[in-house]
Amino acid sequence: MPSTYVPHAAGYVDNDGPKIVTSRFSHEDSFTLERSLATGGYEGLRAALGMRPADVHAEVRDATLLGRGGAGFPAGVKWGFCPEGVWPRYLVVNGDESEPGTYKDRLLMERDPHQLIEGCLIACYALGLSQCFLYVRGEMALAQERVATALNEAYAAGYVGRSVLGSAFSVDVTLHWGAGAYIVGEETALIESLEGNRGMPRIKPPYFPAAIGLYGKPTIVNNVETLANVPWILRHGSGAYRKYGSEASPGTRLFTVSGHVERPGVYEVEHGITTFRDLIYGEAYCRGIRDGKQLKMFIPGGGSAPWFFEEHLDLPLEARDVGQAGSMLGSGAIIVMDETTDAVRACHRMVRFFARESCGKCSPCREGTGWAEKILLRILDGHGRPADIDLLLDVGDNISPGPYPVASFAAENLEAVPFPPLQTTICPLGPSAVAPIVSTIRRFRHEFEARITRSDTIPVVAADPRAGS
Amino acid sequence: MSYFDPANERTAREVIDRYPRPRSAVIPLLHLAQEQEGWVTPAAMAEIAEMTGTTAAEVLGTGSFYEMFKFHPVGRYLVGVCTNVSCQLLGGEELLHHAEGSLGVKAGGTSDDGLFTVEDVECVAACSEAPCFTVNHRYFHRADIDTLDEVVADLRAGRSPLPRGGAGDDGDLPAHGTLARVRQHIPDDRRAGIVPPEQVDGAPAWLLDDEAE
DSSP: OOTTOOOTTTTBOOOSSOOSSOTTTTSTTTTSHHHHHHTTTTHHHHHHHTSOHHHHHHHHHHTTOBOSSSSOOBHHHHHTTSOTTOOOOEEEEEEOOOOTTOOHHHHHHHHOHHHHHHHHHHHHHHHTOOEEEEEEOTTOHHHHHHHHHHHHHHHHTTSSBSSGGGSSOOBEEEEEEOOSOGGGGSHHHHHHHHTTSOOOOOOSSSOSTTTSOGGGSOEEEEEHHHHHHHHHHHHHOHHHHHTSBOSSSBSEEEEEEEESBSSOEEEEEETTTSBHHHHHHOTTTTOSBGGGOOEEEEESSSTTSOOBOGGGTTSBSOHHHHHHTTSOOTTSEEEEEETTOOHHHHHHHHHHHHHHHOOSOSHHHHHHHHHHHHHHHHHHTTOOOTTHHHHHHHHHHHHSOSSOOBOOBGGGTBOOBOSOOOOSSSSTHHHHHHHHHHHHHHHHHHHHHHHHHHTTTOOSSOOOTTSOO | OOSSOHHHHHHHHHHHTTSSSGGGGHHHHHHHHHHHHSSOOHHHHHHHHHHHTSOHHHHHHHHTTSTTOOSSOOOSEEEEEEOSHHHHTTTHHHHHHHHHHHHTOOTTOBOTTSOEEEEEEOOOSOGGGOSOEEETTEEEOSOOHHHHHHHHHHHHTTOOOOOOSTTSOOSOOOOTTOOOSSOOOOOGGGOOOOOOGGGOOSOOHHHHHHHHO
């Protein structure tokens, strides 16, 4: 093996904190049924089957398990939105993880697929869901293999399928693959895709597919990490779960930290009480910025989140606090950028992502994201015009009108605008593209201006935006 | 005469049987077609339409939305270099330039020998292991231009470059189109019963038992 290779499953970094969803990650065979059963696997399911379905639901609701996909909505409450007397009901598991900076769900599927399957089964039992669809991102070949293998093992061993563990509970779990589309992570787009259509979000209302979802039937859509927490809650009880983390955000959460830190990785940390500073600078976590450099900015919750700066490091990793401070915790992806980072170039790359991934259903997003990307590209190329900075903000304002969520700047006496933004679009993809624009222009307007001024003196040959800076 | 070879046709039927409605199988069957031939041919789309009760236009309509489906031949190895921000910060764009230069193509193009197609891809979900590239959706972490050169040389020489050991991928690197090398299989005697939604009336048995108590 050439020396430059790093093992495939690198990424997860162990720390001394509590382990709710990563407890098996240190085992090399963590994905096998044998290892799962030897370490308490399917005990949460056994516990659930000994309870009334409504009590299982109550246990999850009492745990205040917040959704881990991005919006942070309490799963137990979402589970209660199915209309009475409408059957069948379905479970769709959102494993279409594509948010820039995030890959916790991939590790959960690759390293502990049985934990996820167990969580799905418990949800189906509690709510009377007759079939579960495990939607795994198309590009995640190894995750698909591991989930397929785990499902085959679980069917053969009687954990999934007809009469689960000899009980009256029967459910089929179908593994489904996506085919490469970020927008399919939006739950109504996910359902469209699962029905065999282009993955375009549906008009709201209804706001929750629990009312009208897959094939028009009540459908619960949960993120992989959310469901991975459920077996632990049933095994140990909601009271034990609430002992970890903060009152508003109990339990633990997986954070993916990438970019210019000494030790990037996926960390399981207590929700709500750990701060960004702990995570980025802590000895048990990322150990600070690489090469002794200074922090310039960081994205606190995936590509869709407005950016944070030095003065926001002491905020707790808690959805409400981060939201009030003008951004979102989103999918728990933190991208750290040091002082050498070119703000315009990073902004352009993030906007390009949203421009490529816009599904094209709503005009402000379809036209606006592409337009903003073109403007940013010409600024990078040295062909920017003086009016371009305000034009960018104006394009953003047409996707997301009014004051856009931003972090406070103590030095300039500016208050934060809380999350979420308003939107002229069906789904939050368009407004997400505005986040890097507003964040960087507000903080680093001079960098944009410098690029544009330079265009007066170097008008002929465009600088290659992809040449090293 | 079916488009799918006999083994794939059996697989296709089994896939359709896992959904309450056949149309839901369109995306999995497009993957199966791509696995068979490396890209999605018009004949494949006609066949999928036939099997799922849709039209070839609907199959193309769905398929063309998704990045992974190729409607023209591509290389045996799809080299996807991530240039999204986490990778960009650590040299993803330089890596893409090197791949383009060394293979003699621009992103989206296929090398003259038909072996390699290079793509400038969005976040592949390995952000802490940046910069990262994939070959047929198998990961190469913390890569530099030497890693890329070694992988290309291995593939040209017919060797599998997949990292061995640990908890990761191993074995041979399959040709473009093959994703998971393990398929889900629901044994008939274990199947709970998958039926169209309109054939379901009333709450499932275990809820009724609960209410009766």
